[in-house]
Amino acid sequence: MGKIIRFVKSFHFLKGLLITGSAFSALLLSYYFIELEVGIGMAFGVLVVAMSDITGLKRQRIGGMIIALFLGAFNYIMTQLSMNDLWLLYPVTAFCVFLSSYISIYGFRASLVSFASLLGIAVSFARPVSPELIDDFTGYFILGGFWYMALALIIDVFTPPIRRNELVTTTLKQTAALLSENIHLINHPNNDAGRKRMNRLQTLLTDLHEELRNELLIKETLQGIGGDQRKQLLVTAELIDLFELIVSQMPEQTYRHEGTSSFNTALNCVSKYLDQSVQQLMWLATDHHTASAPAADTGQLQHQSLSAIENLKEEAPLSKQTEELLFLQNLYDYAREVQNKIGCIERFMNRSIPGITEDEISEKEKFLTRQTYEPFLFKEHLSFKSPIFRHAVRMVVAILIGMLIGHYFSLPQTYWILLTIFVIMRPAYALTKQRSKQRTSGTIAGAVIAGILIYFFRDQTFLIVTTFITLTLAFTYVQQNYKTSATFVTVAIIFIYVLLTSNAVEVIGYRIADTLIGALLALLTNYFILPFWEYKRLGEILQSFISAEIKYIDVIQKTYLSKNRTGTNYRLARKEVFLIMSQLNAALQRLLQEPRSQQKGIKKLQELLSTAQSLLSASAALGTYIQIHQTTEASVHFDTYLSYIRNNLKSALNLIEPGIAKPEPTEETIDEARDALVVHYYVLKDKLKRMELKGTTKPQPQFQEEVKEARLISGQLDWIYQLSIRLNNDLKDYLKAQG
Incomplete structure (x- = not known):
């Protein structure tokens, strides 16, 4: 109910x-x-x-x-x-x-x-x-x-703003699902199916965040707002930060933990602590004023996690189990930060929030994705290079053929053929193919249902009421599930014709035939008339992704240098790179639906996108660590690493469009920078051993954080560097496979 x-x-x-x-x-x-x-x-x-x-x-x-x-x-x-x-x-x-x-x-x-x-x-x-x-x-x-x-x-x-409320609720639920998958992968790092589910959820959430921005961050709705909309604005900001935090943990899943029973106990405690966050997110997504709150005590789970990690420290000197403890400590920090974000979300949803100032409006409007309505675009796209121009030409050809068929065979409802083409035809072949299947199967299902209902019920009132209901449901599902929408609209149209005419069987027959003709025309014209295959525009999206990743790396470096937590520039760069990654994943899905002859280099592309996803996650992990920890001063070796990473990415850009990017000079080699960071870590570790020999079993928290930073930052930089090389190589292989 x-x-x-x-x-x-x-x-x-x-x-x-x-x-x-x-x-x-x-x-x-x-x-x-x-x-x-x-x-x-x-x-x-x-x-x-x-x-x-x-x-x-x-x-x-x-x-x-x-x-x-x-x-x-x-x-x-x-x-x-x-x-x-x-x-x-x-x-x-x-x-x-x-x-x-x-x-x-x-x-x-x-x-x-x-x-x-x-x-x-x-x-x-x-x-x-x-x-x-x-x-x-x-x-x-x-x-x-x-x-x-x-x-x-x-x-x-x-x-009330129903759509806005639904988007916030859906985002809360999907974030909970992403966190749940993340917990599963932390405990089962070899689960490739789980990684794929996380990637799908990441794409879905990126689109939801963009939709929420466009609902909330428009000046006319921001001016003078308070109450629920202001709360939703703040909740959305926290959800996007939480999303990056979860994605940033994907590199940690490569850690193959085969630890002692104490290690496994600590891992289990932290996992339960994280799982409590999932339950809280789901509770916030419901009507939490009436629903029961999660039963577990968050404070108790946090204490148990910390105690389990401390117990592990007691088993052996810290210097002998640094990797295991760093993994658990970082995981605990992650769980605690997740809980802090959820706590902020809960407070925002339950507290009176003041209005928003004009300066805040100007700042937040930067996050909107603007659509240009300039007249010059009309002339600019008058070219066979434009997918929309090709689409318009294909649409004309399909409609003219449909009209000819209707006139030649004297079909009574030619407009059904035209309407089917209008609804199905899309610029991309994959989307047209998908819609053709949905439209055809929905029409047949609707015709069968209508035929059965007409056989048993001929009452005029029943037909009118059912037409109203089915039309409402057809419009309800038109954006969510087109097959279902096509089913209901077919039932409604057949009922309308039954009210006007007596020959229901003939109407059903024509409806199915016209839909099949329209769907076939849409598919054939998309395949043969000026086709625009997905692989042809992938280079442009890949170029945008690499450029956005370079910007993201730049703002991470500036954040580390300035110690300025999550400013507007950081959020804008993060938004851009995640959106383009989502576009890449969507393009891959469309490409997989195209004919095999047009899936050029598909395996190499999948490897390339997997590397791109890992690179983005690793960059997010570095950025997130810098934001949620008190860090030391950045060294020149940190800058050297990032310069080499950017140069690798610029080299990748030049593979797509030669000469587009120039490498930046470096004062030391990558090996020198790597050795210097590794030496720094071992110096700190050696200091830790000397402290243990002197009987200091519990070093100062600040020193422990310094050891952790030295290990994690150097490890993360080297991982991003290796991924940037792999991206370059994967891109070469993909371009070669394309021919």
């Missing part, structure tokens, strides 16, 4: 209810007070505008809906005016399809506007009218669009 209540309260369900409610209310009001034709036109207008409606800056949201509405109306008028002359209809439709598809160059919101405006062409084929009624129907269409906008904006004023 709880799941049903959460579903009904969810953002996507309420959005689906808004769309269906707007369309049905327009139909009912027109039917009872004006005439049904007005309601039909308004319902189409509602559908077009709703498809372009996504959250974000209010002026961009409203602007996007208005552009979608008038572009859709323009496409409708142009197609209707040329409907009676095939020699005119085809070029006019081609122009409208190309223009609407091409505006996707302006980003995600523009891609939704593009799809919405294309629906205007489908509406023209679905609802042809005589020339003298085109103006009237267009007016109804535009009125419907403004009807939806008015209802959506009014509801926004009187309802």
